[in-house]
Amino acid sequence: MESKISPDGKFLCLRCHQKCHLTGQVSDGKLVGIEGATCIKGRTIPDLVYHPDRVLYPQKRVGEKGSGKWERISWEQAIEEIAAKMNEVTDKYGSETIYLSTGSGQKQIGNQACEIGKKFFDTPQTHWGRYTCIIPQATADFGTAGETLAYEYCAEYSKSKLIMLWGANVDLTCPAQARDIREAVRGGTKLIVVDPRAIPMAKKANLWLKIKPGTDTALGLGMINVIINEELYDKDFVKNWTVGFERLKAHVQEFTPAWAAPITDLSEADIIAAARLYAKTPPATLYARTGAAAQQINSSQNARTMACLIGLCGNVDVPGGNIPYLRTFNAKYFYHSYTTRMSLRASPNKENKFFGFGKYPMMHMISMCDMPTCIRGMHDGRTRAAWIVANNLVVSDQDSRMVFEGLKKLKLVVVSDYFMTPTAEVADYVLPACSYAEIDNIVGTFQEPYDYAIAHRKIIEPQGECWDDRKMVIEVGKKMGRGEVFWEDVEDWLDWRLKYLGKTFDEMCNMPDHKIDFPRSYRRYEKSVPGFGTPSGKFEFYSEILDVIGTEPLPTFRENPESPVSSPEIFKEYPFIYMQVRLAGFQHTEGRQIERQRKMHPDPILEMHPDPAGKLGISDGDWVKLQIAEQKYKDKHISFRVKLVDTMHPETVGAAHGWWFPEKPAPEHGAFDSNINALLSMEHGPYEPLVGNIQQRAIACKVTKA
């Protein structure tokens, strides 16, 4: 079905998780400006759409993989050939050897394309980049409350008396949230910031806890100790809606603030003050997202500790507290077709072929395969084909060289993206993808003051021969001809997603504001049976699910594999703790070729305290080499330009992830030059027990002048 153009130019920005409502200024069919963008990434959508380097036509590799020799082909040829190769892989090796991947690029479109592919290609191997970021928090929350708890979605900052930002630099990662938080703080809401760096919000905070990276669980346990022993918890909620309180109480007795202080590098007084302030200022919202509860092997324990704090203080599903957002979907059955992750699966006989089957049951539950197995599988034959939607996997996943070489070994690699990336360079086919302004879509958004799903049509015609990522998968799936045609086209898919709401996509586009509201209600556990989606039906301080799957059922602090305590011998040679920082101009690996964004961050920066820098003869602006203790890459380094920051913890250095350089020679485009993933090994653990990622931050490193 041919799609129409939106008459009002309204669409949603998907360049980060904020989903700002934008209006495109369109003149003679050309997007000339954007209204409503909260940040540079929204404002530069026209720069992306008309970028001279944008991939505009289907391309087929004609030389060796990575040789840079491409031939422009028609869509007809691309679909025909890719379908034939997918069938060949399926017949020879099994469809479970096909891996579907998306990162944060093209956001929900990539996710949707993978979900569609799961059905058409009949593979359980899907992976979203966020398995190392939001998923540890989500799985820990599921183990505690059967719900998501500490997402920023649904936050009601204007109703919160206290906001606790735990490793969340919202000004850079979620600018629209930052605006709302600042407004709340101006109105008298108290603010606690937990962050090793003086992020902008730290300056606004009533209490800034300059924590040592990787020690968040210790802080959380110290706070729980105070809240329980001083009886500051919400007695009514704890008595009526939780299980495991007595076990938690006994468990935390040894984890006093005095115990936590030296581990976290915080004062005992500050830990006590944070506990009292959080517990005595309800309703409070605790926002962590991809901060403390991500990219570490202790991520899920950090998240569990936070979840217990939220439950102890009765901040669950109350106005201004932490709102479980999946319930909003469930209430309207929209969830099943919108957050398709749990409802769309490959055929049942593929379930036990899932990478990580039995080992990571909670990942299996949310249908996200084990990445280290998948990447190792590229080398040992368990993975034979990859369909990668807007995911610069070589840069964004750990062990970049292993990913790069692994992709070269596959029978088929299909990449759809806006630009040639190090990942696209080793593909067999590179397909031109539509931007956010060039697609029809439905987006669920959960921002104050209410929740809704919104539909929008494309606001301009696609450039060149760009296609919607979902259309690419549907057309290849149909051409493969292996059975059921699940969706005829993208509009059919969009109609399917709305079926529980009794609307078609077209009808929704014709509604006022194109949206369906989901009125918000609170304390839904009081009205539902069971109250919480846990084995006990209650909020579980002692998590039965985690107990059954063999991880700690009570929040437990483990020293990081590399820390001055666990590996003092490593710290003699590698005396800094590497942490990750975010950049205002880029979302992960995206945007490096967009001039207005790149001007904000021309070089990869390493933040460092002036004292240790001075001892090493390093001045502001110097280029330095960073190395870590990983044996596999001990002779390798990555490079940064130093920025001296006197508010940094002196033992800590911080750099943004995701660096590559479109201007550097193909095929690598500098993918290994300033990217921490180029120094990490996926081949050995320790792995995060619920999610399976390796440690990506809070890593021992050394810095030398280049």
Ligand code: SF4
């Ligand atoms: S904050 Fe920026 S990138 Fe994110 S949705 Fe809004 S305009 Fe887009």
